[in-house]
Amino acid sequence: MEPPDPFESADDDTHGQMMRATYDALRKHGYADLTIQRIGDEFPKSKSLVYQHYDGKDELLVDFLDLMLDHFESGFQGVDDPDPRERLRRVLDHTLAPDVPDEQRAFTRAMTALRGQATHDAAFRDHFTETEAVFRSHFAAIVRDGVEAGTFRHVDPDAVAEYVATTLHGAMFRRATTNEAMDVTAVRRELDAYLDARLGLGDGG
Amino acid sequence: MEPPDPFESADDDTHGQMMRATYDALRKHGYADLTIQRIGDEFPKSKSLVYQHYDGKDELLVDFLDLMLDHFESGFQGVDDPDPRERLRRVLDHTLAPDVPDEQRAFTRAMTALRGQATHDAAFRDHFTETEAVFRSHFAAIVRDGVEAGTFRHVDPDAVAEYVATTLHGAMFRRATTNEAMDVTAVRRELDAYLDARLGLGDGG
Numbered sequence: 001m002e003p004p005d006p007f008e009s010a011d012d013d014t015h016g017q018m019m020r021a022t023y024d025a026l027r028k029h030g031y032a033d034l035t036i037q038r039i040g041d042e043f044p045k046s047k048s049l050v051y052q053h054y055d056g057k058d059e060l061l062v063d064f065l066d067l068m069l070d071h072f073e074s075g076f077q078g079v080d081d082p083d084p085r086e087r088l089r090r091v092l093d094h095t096l097a098p099d100v101p102d103e104q105r106a107f108t109r110a111m112t113a114l115r116g117q118a119t120h121d122a123a124f125r126d127h128f129t130e131t132e133a134v135f136r137s138h139f140a141a142i143v144r145d146g147v148e149a150g151t152f153r154h155v156d157p158d159a160v161a162e163y164v165a166t167t168l169h170g171a172m173f174r175r176a177t178t179n180e181a182m183d184v185t186a187v188r189r190e191l192d193a194y195l196d197a198r199l200g201l202g203d204g205g
Numbered sequence: 206m207e208p209p210d211p212f213e214s215a216d217d218d219t220h221g222q223m224m225r226a227t228y229d230a231l232r233k234h235g236y237a238d239l240t241i242q243r244i245g246d247e248f249p250k251s252k253s254l255v256y257q258h259y260d261g262k263d264e265l266l267v268d269f270l271d272l273m274l275d276h277f278e279s280g281f282q283g284v285d286d287p288d289p290r291e292r293l294r295r296v297l298d299h300t301l302a303p304d305v306p307d308e309q310r311a312f313t314r315a316m317t318a319l320r321g322q323a324t325h326d327a328a329f330r331d332h333f334t335e336t337e338a339v340f341r342s343h344f345a346a347i348v349r350d351g352v353e354a355g356t357f358r359h360v361d362p363d364a365v366a367e368y369v370a371t372t373l374h375g376a377m378f379r380r381a382t383t384n385e386a387m388d389v390t391a392v393r394r395e396l397d398a399y400l401d402a403r404l405g406l407g408d409g410g
Contacts, residue, residue, distance in 0.1 A: 029325065030321075030322065030324055030325030030326070031237055031321065031322075032236055032237040032322055032325075033325070109324040109325070110324070112320075112321060112324045113321050113322070113324045113325060114321070115317075115321060115378070115382040116235075116236065116317060116318050116319070116320060116321010116322060116324070116382075117235065117236075117237055117318070117321060118381075118382040118383070119235055119314040119315070119317050119318045119321070119381050119382055120234065120235030120237075120238070120314070120318060121235070124382075125382060125383060125384055126384065128382050128383050129383040129384045129386050132379065132383055132386060132387075133386065156391070158388070158391070159388070159391035159394060159395055160395060162387065162388045162391045162392055162395070163372075163391060163392050163395035163396065165375075165379075166372055166375040166376050166379060166387070166392050167368075167371055167372045167375055168375070169375040169378055169379055170370075170371040170372055170373070170374040170375025170376070170378065171371050171375070173320070173374055173375065173378040174337065174370075174371060174374055176323075176324050177320040177321075177323040177324055177329075177330060177333050178323070178330060178333050178334040178337055179330055179331065179334045181334050181337065181338065182337075182367065182371070183363070183364070183367045186361070186363070186364035186367045186368065187367055187368050187371050189364060190364055190365060190367070190368035190399070190403070191368065193399070193402070193403055194395070194398070194399040194402070194403075197398070197399070197402035197403075198395070198398055198399075198402075
C-alpha cells in the first residue's frame, strides 16, 4: 500500500525534490520539531526555493499529504488479482507484516506524527478523513467482489471494511507509538478468525 | 475508563492544579503548539511556580502522563462486576460509545496528540508502551476469568486482548484524527460478531 519510494519518478524535478526533502525531514524530526529550515536542509537546491513556494510548514505538509494520498490510491489499484481472497490477503500481509522494513516503519511513524497534529488542525483532519474514505472504499470493493462472486458470505461490505480499517489503523498506530511491544502475529491470527467466521472463508471455498 | 475529571481530588493542591492546567492547555493547543507559557496561562497561581517545578513542557507532560496512567488503572479496577461478559460489555460501551461527551472527545484528542509525538520521543513512547501493557493485562484478565468460569470458550486470553486492544485503539485514533466519519455502530457490531464467534457468546451462555 505504501511502496518504499513514492518520490522516485519525481526526483528529477524541483517539486519532487521538495516533497522528498519534506519526507526526509519529517522522518527525522517528527511534526512538532519540523521547520521549513530543516526541510531546506534536506533539499539539494537553494533553500530559498522552498520559502518561495510555501508560506509555512503546514502549507507544504498539506501538499505532501496530497501526494501521499495519490500514491496510496495507486498502490491499492495495483492489487489487481482476480481472486478477492488473494487481494484481501495481500492488504493484510502488507499492513500486518511481522517484520517491517526500516523504510516502511519510518513512513508509518512520519504519517502517525502528522495524524497526531490532525487532532488540532482542521486541514490535516480533512486530509485524513479523505484518505480513510479512499481506504474504506477500496477495501469494501474487495469484499463486495467476493460477495458477488459467491466466494464470501452475504455480509455488509461497508461494515466489514469499516471494522477492518479500524483494526489495521490501530495496529499501525500502536506500532508507531510504542516500543514495538504489540504481538502482531496474534493480531493477524484473530483478524483471520474474524474474517473466516464472517466471510465464511473457512467453509472450504 | 477515563472518568471525566481525573483532577477532582487533587484540585486543592498546587501539583493537582498544575496537572489540570496542563490538561486544559493540551486540549486547547495540541502538542506542537503547547508551551510552558500557555500551561501557565491556565494555572490559577503564579506562573513562576510552573517554571520552578519543570525544566520544560516535555518533563511536565511525562509527569502528566504518569497521572493519566494511575487514573486509567483505577478506572479499569472500578469495573468489578462478577460476570466477565458484563465487564467486557462495559469496556466496549465506554470506548465505542456512539455519542461521545465533549469532555471525553477532548481527552482522546489530547492523548492522541501526545501519541503522535511519541513517534519521535522515547520518553513518551516508553509511557504509552506501559499504558498499553496495563490495558492489555486488564482486558486479558476479563477474558481469562470468563474462560475459567466456563462462560467463554478456551481461547488464548492474551491474543484476544491484543486484538481487541488494537481495534479499540484504532477506533480512538480514527475518531480523534478525522471529522468523525467513522461508522462506530458498524465497528461495534462487527467486533461483537468476532467476540460471539471467538468466545462463544452466541452459544446461549
